Amino acid sequence: xxxQVLVTGAAGFIGSHVAAHLVRxxxxxxxxxxxxxGFRDHVPAGxxxxxxxxxxxxxxxxxxAEYKFDYVFHLAAYAAEGLSHFIKHFNYTNNLLGSVNLINxxxxxxxxxxxxxxxxxxxxxxxxxxxxxxxxxxxxxxGIAKYAVELDLKExxxxxxxxxxxxxxxxxxxxxxxxxxxxxxxxGIFMNQIMQGQPMTIFGDGSQTRxxxxxxxxxxxxxxxxxxxxxxxxVYNVGADKAYSVAELARVVxxxxxxxxxxxxxxxxxxxxxxxxxxxxxxxxxxxxxxxxSLEAGVNRMAVWAKKVGARQGQAFAGIEVRKxxxxxxxxxxxxxx
Numbered sequence: 001x002x003x004q005v006l007v008t009g010a011a012g013f014i015g016s017h018v019a020a021h022l023v024r025x026x027x028x029x030x031x032x033x034x035x036x037x038g039f040r041d042h043v044p045a046g047x048x049x050x051x052x053x054x055x056x057x058x059x060x061x062x063x064x065a066e067y068k069f070d071y072v073f074h075l076a077a078y079a080a081e082g083l084s085h086f087i088k089h090f091n092y093t094n095n096l097l098g099s100v101n102l103i104n105x106x107x108x109x110x111x112x113x114x115x116x117x118x119x120x121x122x123x124x125x126x127x128x129x130x131x132x133x134x135x136x137x138x139x140x141x142x143g144i145a146k147y148a149v150e151l152d153l154k155e156x157x158x159x160x161x162x163x164x165x166x167x168x169x170x171x172x173x174x175x176x177x178x179x180x181x182x183x184x185x186x187x188g189i190f191m192n193q194i195m196q197g198q199p200m201t202i203f204g205d206g207s208q209t210r211x212x213x214x215x216x217x218x219x220x221x222x223x224x225x226x227x228x229x230x231x232x233x234x235v236y237n238v239g240a241d242k243a244y245s246v247a248e249l250a251r252v253v254x255x256x257x258x259x260x261x262x263x264x265x266x267x268x269x270x271x272x273x274x275x276x277x278x279x280x281x282x283x284x285x286x287x288x289x290x291x292x293x294s295l296e297a298g299v300n301r302m303a304v305w306a307k308k309v310g311a312r313q314g315q316a317f318a319g320i321e322v323r324k325x326x327x328x329x330x331x332x333x334x335x336x337x338x
Contacts, residue, residue: 002026003226006069008054008102009076010047011038013177013185014117014169014222017215018073020044021223030067032060037078042176054098064105071226072106073115074099077146080184081121082271083330084142086322095145103149103156113163113226114153120170120237120277122147130277132168132235139272150235163232165225167218170239170277174215174298175305180314182333186246187212190253191303195311200254200261201329204268206247211276213239214298221286231285237277238286244295252295256303269327 005022009015010031016038022029023046031043034053043049052059054076077095078084084091099116106114121143122136138144156162173187180192190200221238225231244252247263254261283290316333320326 002028003070004067005029005071005073006032006063006067007047007073007075008032009038009074010049011035011040011043012075013038013174014172014215014219015073015075016042016044016176017174017219018075018223019047021220022073023047025223030063030069032063033076037178037181039178054101055093057101060101060105064109068109069106070112071115072102072111072113073117073222074102075117077117079119079142080181081119081140081142082269082327083183083317084140084145085270086320086326087317088141089321090319091141092145095142096148099149100152103152103162107156107160107162111162113165113232115165115222115225116149116153116167117222118146118150118166118168118235119143120168120239120275122150122168123275123277125272125274128274128276130237130275132237132281157233165231165233166235167222167225168235168237168277169213169218170237170275171210171212172215172218172239173212174302176215177302178312178314179306179309180312182314183317183330186249187253187299187302188306190250191257191306192311192314194254194257194259195306199264200250201264201266202246202250203266203271203327205265206250206263207245208271208273209243209245209276210249211240211243212249212295212298214293214301216298217290217293220289221282224286224289228285234281234285236282236285237279238282239277239279240295241276241279241292242295243274243276249295252299253303256296256299257307266329267327270325
């Protein structure tokens with residue numbers, strides 16, 4: 001049955017894939033994106049794109065009143081955990097207050113279910129493997145904002161009856177990723193550096209571990225959630241099970257791009273060293289959609305796409321708010337952009 005659906009961040013990475021799945025399911029999909037981190041050509045055919053920000057309260061109110069959405073998929077965010085320490089105001093404005101605008105509108109317009117893409121950043125460190133039963137202890141402003149939205153959705157359900165589904169993906173990669181972003185998405189950064197003839201840069205010694213998740217094991221699960229009411233008002237980790245060190249990842253990416261690893265180590269930054277989660281719960285409810293794409297297979301597919309679209313010249317973040325302890329490589333980006 002066709003429904004009116006809003007996808008925020010529809011021009012971005014995960015959002016564009018989720019929107020494509022929803023169109024294929026027969027829904028009428030409206031995308032809201034300010035194009036700050038996404039691209040118009042990533043918006044799937046069949047999606048009506050509205051260019052604007054979730055922080056624009058009046059705009060959000062107008063489009064909810066006009067389209068009378070049945071469901072909301074909220075994927076718009078600036079997902080740079082490490083940088084979030086240095087852009088606190090920007091982070092909380094976009095990732096928390098913008099989300100509150102959507103939640104308010106969803107309550108006021110009787111949305112049936114609000115699907116929120118959170119992050120395993122809510123867990124913090126030393127909770128391995130991260131499970132949905134663990135009490136979140138976020139250690140960066142990005143994770144704090146995501147967890148605050150989760151808590152607000154819980155409150156909105158208890159107070160107003162707004163149903164929600166919360167997904168906590170991690171280290172997602174694949175086609176449509178923003179290759180030009182200097183601050184997030186390490187696989188995209190590596191590929192962009194290789195295509196520009198630059199060394200792959202790694203903070204610290206490369207021993208930090210992550211479970212890198214291919215988009216086709218994440219987006220179909222998120223898109224399917226509104227059709228599975230038994231999953232409403234639940235939290236799900238979603239992504240790959242096997243963790244790799246960043247140094248191992250660099251070798252896999254170099255091979256996929258057809259080159260030898262050329263790695264430059266940078267000064268270590270303050271980050272969670274090991275982050276990977278358990279997925280028994282999502283397999284129980286969405287196991288029919290999860291293919292468990294291997295890192296090598298997923299990176300090879302992304303490499304084909306990356307070579308096709310070519311390198312992107314990313315810009316330094318223009319609004320650094322705190323420069324104390326800013327990694328030198330990020331400080332250098334500001335100087336280059338001036």
